[in-house]
Amino acid sequence: MRLGLEVAQAVVGVWGGERVGIPLDSDVMGTYGNLVEQLNPLGLVYVHCVEDETTGQRNTPSDMSFLELRRRFNGRDIANDDYDLRITTRVLLDGLADLIAFGRPFIANPDPVARLRNEWILTEAPKETWYGGGTKGYIGWPTYQKPPKDAAANYGQGI
Numbered sequence: 001m002r003l004g005l006e007v008a009q010a011v012v013g014v015w016g017g018e019r020v021g022i023p024l025d026s027d028v029m030g031t032y033g034n035l036v037e038q039l040n041p042l043g044l045v046y047v048h049c050v051e052d053e054t055t056g057q058r059n060t061p062s063d064m065s066f067l068e069l070r071r072r073f074n075g076r077d078i079a080n081d082d083y084d085l086r087i088t089t090r091v092l093l094d095g096l097a098d099l100i101a102f103g104r105p106f107i108a109n110p111d112p113v114a115r116l117r118n119e120w121i122l123t124e125a126p127k128e129t130w131y132g133g134g135t136k137g138y139i140g141w142p143t144y145q146k147p148p149k150d151a152a153a154n155y156g157q158g159i
């Protein structure tokens with residue numbers, strides 16, 4: 001906690017709190033619950049909460065509470081980890097987060113914003129290429145293509 005606080009103080013000393021945010025990774029409440037209160041005097045613009053490890057499924061720790069976090073922290077909170085349109089909408093409507101961050105949807109979708117906005121399906125990037133090393137699995141993904149009108153009617157008929 002002391003390290004996080006001292007780094008935040010040093011960075012805010014250079015840039016000012018209104019230009020600095022801090023990511024909170026895994027076990028947000030357990031590890032950072034007290035830290036966020038101590039960050040308040042620095043006037044950070046946001047905390048970015050990666051609610052769980054990046055496992056590919058939402059296993060948010062049971063003590064994760066945005067209400068509690070918002071009670072303790074004066075700045076904005078950004079929610080993150082495996083959000084889809086449904087969860088995003090619920091969390092925003094419930095007033096639990098100010099913003100939602102998306103990571104993996106940007107790997108296999110050059111147009112994730114349009115897809116979310118239009119409720120188009122998101123392509124899932126295969127896990128094998130996540131941390132990749134080369135271009136394979138990172139570039140060359142197509143933008144969303146509407147299925148042909150008769151696709152549903154032909155489904156299952158070998159076409």
Ligand SMILES: Cc1cc2nc3c(=O)[nH]c(=O)nc-3n(C[C@H](O)[C@H](O)[C@H](O)COP(=O)(O)O)c2cc1C
Nearest residue numbers: 023050054080081082083101102103104105130131
């Ligand atoms: C391949 C990959 C690389 C990542 N690299 C970073 C990174 O360099 N810095 C970081 O803060 N988070 C990194 N993350 C975590 C993401 O920013 C994000 O917090 C996480 O994937 C959960 O969000 P998502 O479910 O929308 O992907 C990475 C995640 C993946 C899958």
